[in-house]
Amino acid sequence: MSKQFNKLLHIATIGKSVGLKGDMKLHIKSDFPEQFKKGASFFINEKESLTISDINHERALVRFLGYSSPEDAKKFTNKHLYTTIERTRDECHLEDGEYFWFDIEGCTVVEDGEVLGVVEEIDRISITNYLSVKTDEKLVNKGFAKSFLIPFNKPFRVHTDIDKKVITVSGGMDILEAS
Structure with missing residues (x-):
């Protein structure tokens, strides 16, 4: 795959064909369902x-332009839908204190001036988002786990600076020690 394609964001998966008009189940993987609208590509x-x-949206069904029969639609079963980071920034509104996951990934996690590691990805478990942190090599060499999860909410999250790619946490070292 090209580098451009790797920068695309997986935001939905097309499910099975439903009915006689080419409708497909749509499994949205995004916090912004408003981007799925008539005319969107x-x-x-x-x-x-x-x-x-x-x-x-109520039935989570979608139909695509040019595909109006179950036979036409079935070839898209289990296909992923992608969008660009730029389009996401333009079309999806964040509230204060909210961040796009792609901005959080790659941030350094720091507690009391010590680097704990780098965010590899964000995992949502139930209603809580967790930072999946690859532990700093110096800490791994001291016998700590190679990775750990830390809740991305208060009281653990103290400050997030997307521009500097730094997330300051509290209690992260305790979680790492218990991992």
């Missing part, structure tokens, strides 16, 4: 995209 691979011709 999404990539399915480097060269192909699909445009929504109809969507029913």
Whole structure:
């Protein structure tokens, strides 16, 4: 895959065909369902995209332009829908204190001036987002776990500076020691 395709964000997966008009189940993987609307286009691979011709948010059903039969639609079962980081920034509104996951990934996690590690990804377990942190090599060499999870909420999250790519935490070392 090209570098450009690797920068795309997986935001939904197309499920099975439903009914006689080419409707498909839509499994949204995004916190911004408003981006799924009639006329919106999404990539399915480097060269192909699909445009929504109809969507029913209550039933989580979608139909794509040019595909109006179950036979046409079935070839998209289990395909992923992708969008760009730029489009996400333009179309998805964040409240104060909220961050895009792609901005959090790669941030250094610090507690009391000591680097604990780097955020590899964010995991949502139930209603809580957890930072999946790759432990700093100096701490791994001291016998600590190679990775750990820390809740991305108060009281653990003290400060987030996206521009400097630093997240200051409290209690992170305790979690790492218990890991």
